[in-house]
Amino acid sequence: MAEVLLYHHIQGLTDGVRAFADDLRQAGHTVHTPDLFDGRTFAGIEEGFAFVREQGLDAIRERGAAAADGLRPELVYAGFSFGVTFAQRLAQTRPGARGALFVDSCLPVTEFGEAWPEGVPVQIHGKEGDEFFDEDLPAARELAGATAAAELFVYPGDGHLFADSSLAAYDPEASRLLLERVRAFLTSV
Template sequence: MGEHSGETVKLASNDGHSFDAYVARPAEQPRAGLVIIQEIFGVNPHIRGVADSYAAEGYLAIAPALFDRVEPGIELGYDKDDVTEGRAIRGKISYDAALADISAAMGFLAGAGKVGVVGYCWGGSLAWLAATRLNPAAAVCYYGGNIHEFRNEQPSCPVMLHFGEDDGGIPMDQVKAVAEAQPEAELFTYPGAGHGFNCEMRGSYHPESAGIALERTLAFLHRTLG
């Protein structure tokens, strides 16, 4: 992705927690706002790159550092130890706490027009919960492993879901159950793609699936946000 051109801002949640967020601004007037919701690896170079790429598409993008509740400023890589550490940190953060931080990030975008959320991995599950609890204008969920347990919550906005068919952590029968519970959602599965298929820094990167998913996501965001 090269150098990141964004800036870090401080936000405060309604429970008084103060945290960092990475902001990537479009060159022109924003077409809308997007909250980019991290994986279990913090707001690392990959997530900043994702925010930058959405800013290049015209969105004001913000990636809240959800791990600041446990350990401020943490950025992890993708090896086994990083996965273990990321899971341990995630385990200390409740859904309500993470959603409070996402809500504050949505508030930061209020002047940008409609606000959507796009989440990956842990963030994919959080994007689903944002859709059912926080009232964004649109939500895109990449391989959210916990969506299945919340599949009966009703989103208040259009939702797009992406799952890899070879994801070791999200069995296809769970994806099917989500599809059955949410017939309105636009749900796509990707043959040959595993967990994390969108991330070019992971061994599971599947460029073909990542490209198709991004095309679908951008078309969906243009329809729902502008």
Template sequence: MDMSLTASDGHVLTAYVNGPDTARAGVVVLPEIFGINPYIRGVVDRYAAQGYRAICPSLFDRRTAPDTGLQLGYSPEEIQRGLGYKKAIADDIARLDIEAAAAALRGQAVKLLTGYCWGGYLSWRMACLSDTFAAASCWHGGGIARHAGDTARIPVQMHFGGQDHSIPLSDVDQIRAAQPQVELHVYADAGHSFGRDATPAYRPEAARLAWERTLAFFARHA
């Protein structure tokens, strides 16, 4: 269901939440540049099916008022729209909304974090800046290499596609060299957004393996 959150600076945003209130652990899911669209809502639902309380904040609500809960598709026009919104939202501002989503998991003793594309990048940033989460799993996070020298406060897992033209393997190598303690996986035949089903980017075997690894990683830290 959709719900409203209030960040520490008073900003009101939409979030999509699913899963049992009584779950011990919660997962904050951070979206791609397409908002809380059906794919990302489906990811939240998958975590809920695993027994987690899961929530995804609508990070674009700061740029789209009075519309909330923006959901974009994958047309060239929508890609450019999403990129524009992303560029207008600084990491420290996104952090306020991410922390608000975590605070909404009031009944969960352990809070975990995952994200996709922009959300994968923000997951790494939060792992280095926030004390809220117990572990983070970052899926094809573009831009992580710019912060490869940062220090994570929590265990981190990363997933990259070996054929991802937006995240060159030289970036992945840079991250691996700077962060030897990070559990980093590369899926040789996968490109960007390889877990996004119902789109041409989807690579079922890589998506299945990355999902299983994420669940196992979270189980170890929940």
């Protein structure tokens, strides 16, 4: 079974993110869910960004990096949207990564190095009409085309944070398929 470090999105460690982690735990995986916002959750994306600006992006980045301290390096780094920034950075820069899971976002690989680490599998998931994921889709396609270890899954619809069951954008059908794919991925790493 895999050990996963799962970073929440800009609205915080919501009940929906916790439920997703619990689904993976029920499948036998160990899942760590650091709370980078100290218990705060936000009703909207803008409120979450306002909090990050108030706290300072560098301070939040430090919390994200510190969440991996004390954990063995052979992790699967996962994130939802804003959380992908932490997961992708660690997957690309911390030796020993077993894999990466990006939901609702993907940054250009050059943000954290010159190339994706050889032998580190990655899955990228997003909605085809999601205005936020649309901005990241070129980077996701580039990553998927650069390595055979990458899979890109684009779902119909436009909901951002579609796998968070506590938010209005939740899409049960797409989330079921995403969870099925993620479970298979975690079993294979």
